[in-house]
Amino acid sequence: MSYTWNFDIVWSYRWIFLTGTGVTIGITIAVVLLGLIVGLIAGIAQLSRSPTLRWLSWAYIEMFRLTPLLVLLLWFYYALPILTGIKLDAITASIVTLTLYGGSFYAEVIRGGIVSIEPGQSEAGLALGMTPARVMRRIVLPQAIKRMIPPLMNQSIIQFKNTSLVSVLAVPDLLYQGQVAAMDTYRALEVYTVIAAIYVVVLLPLTAIVKGAEKRLAQSN
Amino acid sequence: MSYKIEVSGLRKSFGALAVLRDINLKVEPGQVVALIGPSGSGKSTLLRCLNLLVMPDGGRIRIGKDSFAFGDGSKLPATREQARFRSNTGMVFQHFNLFPHMTVVQNVMEGPVSVKALPKPQAEALAGKLLAKVGLSDKVDVFPNKLSGGQKQRVAIARALAMEPEVMLFDEATSALDPELVGEVLGVMRDLAAEGMTMIIVTHEIGFAREVADRVVFMRDGVIVEEGPAREIIGQPKQEATRIFLSHFHNRG
Numbered sequence: 447m448s449y450t451w452n453f454d455i456v457w458s459y460r461w462i463f464l465t466g467t468g469v470t471i472g473i474t475i476a477v478v479l480l481g482l483i484v485g486l487i488a489g490i491a492q493l494s495r496s497p498t499l500r501w502l503s504w505a506y507i508e509m510f511r512l513t514p515l516l517v518l519l520l521w522f523y524y525a526l527p528i529l530t531g532i533k534l535d536a537i538t539a540s541i542v543t544l545t546l547y548g549g550s551f552y553a554e555v556i557r558g559g560i561v562s563i564e565p566g567q568s569e570a571g572l573a574l575g576m577t578p579a580r581v582m583r584r585i586v587l588p589q590a591i592k593r594m595i596p597p598l599m600n601q602s603i604i605q606f607k608n609t610s611l612v613s614v615l616a617v618p619d620l621l622y623q624g625q626v627a628a629m630d631t632y633r634a635l636e637v638y639t640v641i642a643a644i645y646v647v648v649l650l651p652l653t654a655i656v657k658g659a660e661k662r663l664a665q666s667n
Numbered sequence: 668m669s670y671k672i673e674v675s676g677l678r679k680s681f682g683a684l685a686v687l688r689d690i691n692l693k694v695e696p697g698q699v700v701a702l703i704g705p706s707g708s709g710k711s712t713l714l715r716c717l718n719l720l721v722m723p724d725g726g727r728i729r730i731g732k733d734s735f736a737f738g739d740g741s742k743l744p745a746t747r748e749q750a751r752f753r754s755n756t757g758m759v760f761q762h763f764n765l766f767p768h769m770t771v772v773q774n775v776m777e778g779p780v781s782v783k784a785l786p787k788p789q790a791e792a793l794a795g796k797l798l799a800k801v802g803l804s805d806k807v808d809v810f811p812n813k814l815s816g817g818q819k820q821r822v823a824i825a826r827a828l829a830m831e832p833e834v835m836l837f838d839e840a841t842s843a844l845d846p847e848l849v850g851e852v853l854g855v856m857r858d859l860a861a862e863g864m865t866m867i868i869v870t871h872e873i874g875f876a877r878e879v880a881d882r883v884v885f886m887r888d889g890v891i892v893e894e895g896p897a898r899e900i901i902g903q904p905k906q907e908a909t910r911i912f913l914s915h916f917h918n919r920g
């Protein structure tokens with residue numbers, strides 16, 4: 447088998463790949479930040495004294511954690527308008543779906559981090575006369591966040607890869623641009639190899655940071 | 668209002684287990700009360716009820732000017748009222764529970780700054796004074812994981828005192844310490860007692876209880892079996908249960 451690689455054609459698509467990478471990174475940043483907010487709310491709601499809040503957050507978390515992301519994307523883009531009459535454009539539908547999907551995983555990490563802090567810490571705060579909300583902010587969260595950072599970063603790395611699914615809604619992300627280029631050039635091998643390499647190159651430094659954070663955490667315990 | 672602490676008809680159950688059954692207790696200002704009794708008798712639960720870390724099922728608690736009634740149609744105190752009530756009692760735990768993400772001085776400043784909104788410089792000055800009092804002026808900027816158990820417990824005492832509470836509660840403050848470190852913590856508690864702090868001390872240090880406490884309260888199975896002047900209860904207990912409990916300590920020497 448002698449396949450002649452030809453990266454020259456791919457090179458001529460470099461600007462398109464670059465904008466695709468930009469879209470992918472942009473979507474990731476948006477859904478990581480929004481997902482963290484959603485996850486923090488849902489994670490804390492899991493620990494609430496109100497059974498209603500606990501039930502609602504549980505239902506949300508399980509529904510999104512257990513449904514395949516591709517199904518969710520298609521549902522928010524094609525099914526939601528039928529149900530509610532609200533038509534989201536492809537980017538908005540993608541961001542909403544990925545935010546809620548990622549948020550459900552973040553929520554579990556955040557809940558787990560909070561309950562990993564010994565109850566004696568909260569009691570000491572309460573005993574000083576702090577309200578439970580202030581105990582959460584001043585005593586529990588600062589300690590819990592340190593433990594949450596490595597798993598939250600891992601989850602965010604997965605989110606970066608998850609964004610590739612938005613290409614099914616024709617959002618011009620890295621993979622979508624690659625599909626276009628592959629079709630135009632008939633050079634699927636080169637194009638998809640380059641696309642894969644770009645994902646790896648972007649994520650490699652992030653995984654190194656996570657490893658470092660995990661090591662520092664292990665040492666501080 | 669001559670008593671500093673007044674507890675009447677206090678009840679608490681965990682599920683089917685009645686841990687406190689009709690506890691009545693009065694403590695005069697400046698008095699030191701030692702709470703003794705076998706494991707599981709409800710000493711910690713009583714102390715934690717006084718601080719609302721455990722919510723009683725029934726009865727009344729008054730500390731200083733604040734009083735709450737529990738059970739029988741009385742509303743649970745609101746979160747803010749609970750917090751204010753707690754800020755008036757200092758609690759010292761067996762396992763210190765220092766905040767590991769804060770330095771020693773930050774631990775002590777945390778209460779005044781975040782509860783009383785005391786400006787940082789004043790809180791720092793107050794913390795410095797209290798840390799000097801417990802003999803830890805040289806550890807101000809150290810993190811708790813660099814301290815010995817005895818030093819940690821002295822920081823915890825300073826942290827509780829920083830709220831300027833009317834009452835101090837100690838739950839086996841020296842039980843987690845190596846024997847050679849017990850003395851330094853008891854020393855701080857002795858000084859506090861001498862200054863006239865109202866204190867309730869759960870302890871297994873019977874010798875310390877006899878020396879420092881004005882009164883000893885002996886609990887078993889959620890009731891107060893016997894109470895009175897320290898020397899009397901420890902020297903000549905009237906109840907069989909008290910005698911048996913104390914004999915364990917005499918035997919051990």
Ligand SMILES: Nc1ncnc2c1ncn2[C@@H]1O[C@H](COP(=O)(O)OP(=O)(O)OP(=O)(O)O)[C@@H](O)[C@H]1O
Nearest residue numbers: 681682684686704705706707708709710711712713
């Ligand atoms: N949060 C809780 N839930 C259920 N049971 C509890 C709880 N806290 C305490 N108990 C039970 O209540 C009883 C009294 O406990 P408590 O800690 O008050 O005893 P204690 O006198 O302090 O004992 P020790 O000397 O071992 O510290 C024990 O049987 C204990 O298992």
Ligand SMILES: [Mg+2]
Nearest residue numbers: 710711712839
């Ligand atoms: Mg106890």
